[in-house]
Amino acid sequence: MQAVNVGIIGLGNVGSGTLAILTENAEQIALKLGFQLRVKALCSRSLNTKQQPEDSIFRTADWREVVAHPEVDIVAELVGGTQVSREIIDGAIAHKKSVVTANKELMALCGAEIWDRAISAGINLAMEASVAGGIPIHTVLREGISGDRVTTLYGILNGTSNYILTEIEKHGSSFDSVLQEAQRLGYAEADPSADVDGYDARSKLAILAALAFGEKITPSDIYTEGIRRILPLDFQYAHKLGHTIRLICGAHQTPAGLILSVRPALIPQSTILAGVQGAYNAVWVRGKYGQDTFYYGRGAGAKPTGVAVVSDLMRVAREIRSGSPERVSPFAHERLGEYRPVSVVLQTRGYYLRFRVKDRPGILAGLSGILAAKSISLDAVLQLPTGTKRDLPFVITVEPTYEHAIREAVAQMAQLDFLLEPPLALPMETAL
Numbered sequence: 480m481q482a483v484n485v486g487i488i489g490l491g492n493v494g495s496g497t498l499a500i501l502t503e504n505a506e507q508i509a510l511k512l513g514f515q516l517r518v519k520a521l522c523s524r525s526l527n528t529k530q531q532p533e534d535s536i537f538r539t540a541d542w543r544e545v546v547a548h549p550e551v552d553i554v555a556e557l558v559g560g561t562q563v564s565r566e567i568i569d570g571a572i573a574h575k576k577s578v579v580t581a582n583k584e585l586m587a588l589c590g591a592e593i594w595d596r597a598i599s600a601g602i603n604l605a606m607e608a609s610v611a612g613g614i615p616i617h618t619v620l621r622e623g624i625s626g627d628r629v630t631t632l633y634g635i636l637n638g639t640s641n642y643i644l645t646e647i648e649k650h651g652s653s654f655d656s657v658l659q660e661a662q663r664l665g666y667a668e669a670d671p672s673a674d675v676d677g678y679d680a681r682s683k684l685a686i687l688a689a690l691a692f693g694e695k696i697t698p699s700d701i702y703t704e705g706i707r708r709i710l711p712l713d714f715q716y717a718h719k720l721g722h723t724i725r726l727i728c729g730a731h732q733t734p735a736g737l738i739l740s741v742r743p744a745l746i747p748q749s750t751i752l753a754g755v756q757g758a759y760n761a762v763w764v765r766g767k768y769g770q771d772t773f774y775y776g777r778g779a780g781a782k783p784t785g786v787a788v789v790s791d792l793m794r795v796a797r798e799i800r801s802g803s804p805e806r807v808s809p810f811a812h813e814r815l816g817e818y819r820p821v822s823v824v825l826q827t828r829g830y831y832l833r834f835r836v837k838d839r840p841g842i843l844a845g846l847s848g849i850l851a852a853k854s855i856s857l858d859a860v861l862q863l864p865t866g867t868k869r870d871l872p873f874v875i876t877v878e879p880t881y882e883h884a885i886r887e888a889v890a891q892m893a894q895l896d897f898l899l900e901p902p903l904a905l906p907m908e909t910a911l
């Protein structure tokens with residue numbers, strides 16, 4: 480059967496990993512497909528500095544020459560961002576080329592619209608690499624467990640944040656020093672905000688939740704909070720409570736609707752998610768019929784993400800050669816009602832409240848008075864022998880209560896003059 484030709488735009492981490500796999504693994508890929516998947520064109524602005532195969536591949540610094548190349552069947556958009564990448568994908572669709580992308584940000588923002596245009600143009604759009612790098616979670620939700628009815632999805636979807644949290648946990652180092660080390664090792668970007676403030680994970684959760692629940696989800700539906708305020712002592716208190724802390728991407732169905740959040744949370748040390756260390760990612764899905772399934776692997780990196788891109792290229796190539804059935808959007812365009820996103824303040828959880836205070840009499844009475852006025856029941860008060868009288872940390876945990884009550888209480892507490900900073904409130908997840 481005639482070969483299917485690929486044009487790769489972007490030869491950074493993912494592009495170079497993809498190229499290496501397509502080159503080194505070409506023979507086995509051809510055996511699995513029954514035809515060759517050939518790299519026909521390569522594009523990067525600094526092509527000369529990139530390691531490339533020796534043969535007669537068309538090379539350019541102008542992506543327009545790849546999307547317009549008459550022999551390219553599939554364009555791999557591996558540039559990232561939302562501007563040039565959007566132009567590349569639009570250009571590819573205009574030239575009736577199928578697209579494989581690793582771009583979570585663009586897919587979360589306007590994937591539904593791009594999908595419609597791709598399908599109307601009779602081509603395909605695949606995005607496995609956009610979420611959780613080497614874990615084939617898109618395929619799992621789209622095919623593997625698509626017959627189930629998902630009720631809850633929890634993920635650790637940002638490797639940088641997970642690396643930082645687990646380093647703070649292991650070594651008791653501060654957020655800033657672990658971040659600097661992560662930047663030195665290349666695990667964190669020079670501008671770490673997308674990772675540590677939760678935005679990268681939010682894009683991934685938007686894509687996964689749309690697929691899992693068949694509901695239209697946008698990033699703005701997701702309550703997002705990063706990990707900058709987590710201190711080593713939060714892990715000491717969490718451990719005392721039999722928990723640890725992870726940046727949890729959560730989507731769960733409640734009678735009110737779908738509650739979506741990306742935020743640091745206490746999770747029991749006994750749960751499988753607590754064992755996810757370093758830069759690894761994991762997704763845990765609960766279905767009404769199939770119950771629990773768990774997926775684990777490398778969330779990023781040239782080769783793991785490259786595998787996801789190459790596997791998408793193989794699937795799209797198969798469809799090009801064998802014809803493709805009519806497809807339904809993975810982005811769900813309708814609000815179905817049952818899974819309508821609702822505010823996180825409707826969530827009921829136990830909460831961990833951590834305070835840093837200037838020590839003086841009456842502190843506990845002041846704080847517990849505010850909780851009592853909101854009908855929030857205290858569960859435990861913990862104070863480890865750390866700190867000084869001028870900066871004394873302690874923790875109150877409370878029984879399950881509505882998040883809106885906790886937020887009101889925390890806002891009121893933040894006005895108290897003995898607090899050195901507003902209280903840190905983290906949900907305590909039990910449903911894992």
Ligand SMILES: NC(=O)c1ccc[n+]([C@@H]2O[C@H](COP(=O)([O-])OP(=O)(O)OC[C@H]3O[C@@H](n4cnc5c(N)ncnc54)[C@H](OP(=O)(O)O)[C@@H]3O)[C@@H](O)[C@H]2O)c1
Nearest residue numbers: 489490491492493523524525557558559581582779780784
């Ligand atoms: N890194 C990961 O592990 C990972 C995992 C999952 C998903 N992703 C996603 O994969 C995508 C790529 O990420 P990455 O880490 O590989 O990024 P990267 O290392 O920064 O690579 C981006 C590449 O795009 C090229 N590029 C930028 N603007 C261009 C333009 N106008 N024309 C042609 N080439 C251009 C750059 O070439 P020059 O250097 O020559 O400018 C560079 O080779 C992003 O959407 C990212 O979110 C990454």
